[in-house]
Amino acid sequence: MALRSLALATRKTLTLGLNSTRLSQSRALQTFSLPDLPYDYGALEPAISGEIMQLHHQKHHQTYITNYNKALEQLHDAIQKGDSSTVAKLQSAIKFNGGGHINHSIFWQNLAPIREGGGEPPKGSLGWVIDTNFGSLESLIQNINAEGAALQGSGWVWLGLDKELKKLVIETTANQDPLVTKGPHLVPLLGIDVWEHAYYLQYKNVRPDYLKNIWKVINWKYASEVYEKESA
Amino acid sequence: MATSLNLTLFPSQGVLVNPGLPGPARTLPRTKPQRRFLRKGASNLITAKFELKPPPYPLNALEPHMSQATLEFHWGKHHKTYVENLNKQIVGTELEGLSLEDIVVVSYNKGDLLPYFNNAAQAWNHDFFWESMKPGGGGKPSGELLDLIEKDFGSFDQFVEEFKSAAATQFGSGWAWLAYRASEKDKKLEVVKSLNAVNPLVSDYFPLLTIDVWEHAYYLDFQNRRPDYISTFMEKLVSWEAVSARLEKAKVQAAK
Numbered sequence: 465m466a467l468r469s470l471a472l473a474t475r476k477t478l479t480l481g482l483n484s485t486r487l488s489q490s491r492a493l494q495t496f497s498l499p500d501l502p503y504d505y506g507a508l509e510p511a512i513s514g515e516i517m518q519l520h521h522q523k524h525h526q527t528y529i530t531n532y533n534k535a536l537e538q539l540h541d542a543i544q545k546g547d548s549s550t551v552a553k554l555q556s557a558i559k560f561n562g563g564g565h566i567n568h569s570i571f572w573q574n575l576a577p578i579r580e581g582g583g584e585p586p587k588g589s590l591g592w593v594i595d596t597n598f599g600s601l602e603s604l605i606q607n608i609n610a611e612g613a614a615l616q617g618s619g620w621v622w623l624g625l626d627k628e629l630k631k632l633v634i635e636t637t638a639n640q641d642p643l644v645t646k647g648p649h650l651v652p653l654l655g656i657d658v659w660e661h662a663y664y665l666q667y668k669n670v671r672p673d674y675l676k677n678i679w680k681v682i683n684w685k686y687a688s689e690v691y692e693k694e695s696a
Numbered sequence: 697m698a699t700s701l702n703l704t705l706f707p708s709q710g711v712l713v714n715p716g717l718p719g720p721a722r723t724l725p726r727t728k729p730q731r732r733f734l735r736k737g738a739s740n741l742i743t744a745k746f747e748l749k750p751p752p753y754p755l756n757a758l759e760p761h762m763s764q765a766t767l768e769f770h771w772g773k774h775h776k777t778y779v780e781n782l783n784k785q786i787v788g789t790e791l792e793g794l795s796l797e798d799i800v801v802v803s804y805n806k807g808d809l810l811p812y813f814n815n816a817a818q819a820w821n822h823d824f825f826w827e828s829m830k831p832g833g834g835g836k837p838s839g840e841l842l843d844l845i846e847k848d849f850g851s852f853d854q855f856v857e858e859f860k861s862a863a864a865t866q867f868g869s870g871w872a873w874l875a876y877r878a879s880e881k882d883k884k885l886e887v888v889k890s891l892n893a894v895n896p897l898v899s900d901y902f903p904l905l906t907i908d909v910w911e912h913a914y915y916l917d918f919q920n921r922r923p924d925y926i927s928t929f930m931e932k933l934v935s936w937e938a939v940s941a942r943l944e945k946a947k948v949q950a951a952k
């Protein structure tokens with residue numbers, strides 16, 4: 465018992481350093497850490513301000529990770545104790561914070577500075593299937609923006625691949641629900657965060673302007689790679 | 697931390713998550729002073745349109761706790777848009793002529809939200825929110841309100857903890873409320889939280905106090921720091937006079 469509490473205490477202390485990933489092998493419980501952005505905070509301007517990128521990454525995403533780790537640890541303990549009531553109670557915190565980590569990790573890769581290909585239309589098989597499914601890229605964008613603008617409250621708008629039906633879909637999810645909650649065969653290619661924190665400091669209440677401008681920094685290369693891998 | 701009094705309202709699940717409480721979704725009508733503006737349209741028909749009512753103080757009056765910029769956008773854009781869009785949605789429908797509160801209840805539709813619910817409820821919620829605050833607010837309530845708070849929460853501090861917790865743990869967009877419930881057996885105060893536009897009117901509560909925890913309510917002033925916003929609201933902005941007045945009205949209504 466003493467050894468177990470020591471391991472627990474050690475993990476708790478190091479987890480507070482926010483960047484631990486290796487220390488918990490003794491408990492076989494992975495802790496998560498904030499992924500680096502593949503570009504500077506200001507690199508997506510003027511589409512998305514550096515101020516927003518920094519807050520979004522360092523505060524919002526980090527908080528999801530911190531709370532996700534905490535919830536997982538509490539879940540681990542509850543499972544060990546056979547405390548089903550706590551296990552059930554933790555589900556919403558895990559979905560919310562784990563979802564927040566999943567979704568934002570995808571989001572950072574969905575964006576790229578213009579000089580690194582941000583905004584360049586998709587080529588190859590994804591470009592072709594977009595034209596086939598939606599008529600044109602413009603039409604796809606219009607549809608995504610309409611869904612994103614109409615979403616009440618907080619959530620995400622997605623371009624996804626339905627692996628079973630082998631087609632592209634536009635979906636929205638509420639809060640931090642990952643796309644898979646809308647269908648187990650759905651793979652996210654592109655997600656746009658329409659929580660107010662994603663745009664408010666720059667665009668205020670005018671979410672449609674944010675949605676119009678974000679396409680200038682959308683990283684279609686990443687979406688294409690995922691599409692090619694998942695549709696193989 | 698979360699007690700049985702901490703209830704969450706989910707539209708898709710109908711009324712309350714806590715099944716232990718009595719009371720179905722409310723039915724019409726509950727009469728209230730109608731904030732409507734009747735005017736004659738071009739065809740000589742009287743049409744009822746809702747007005748954007750200003751807060752009961754100038755837009756800079758809540759500085760430094762809630763900035764003028766926030767009021768300008770929150771009231772001048774967000775709230776205004778809800779009212780304008782609601783008016784567009786109800787024109788020429790059977791909802792014209794109903795009070796705002798009645799439209800909220802009708803369109804809640806037991807959780808199967810009708811298209812005008814969001815705009816109606818948000819219009820109502822924001823009116824209620826501005827009136828829940830005042831310059832130089834905060835402090836403690838007194839008199840009967842304080843007595844009831846102490847009876848139902850143990851102490852004022854415990855109420856504050858529970859209210860702050862509800863506001864902080866409402867995932868995504870929504871509201872936290874102090875509400876009064878009167879049933880045959882009991883009359884009590886409760887803290888509830890709700891998602892997006894939902895409010896406790898739809899579950900037979902009398903709302904007494906609210907805090908908006910949509911990000912647009914605090915992002916310009918506090919960015920991600922929602923707990924700081926909530927603390928500031930409690931310490932510097934709450935109008936306990938408004939809450940007491942609402943409690944008085946609620947008791948009168950409940951006695952009917």
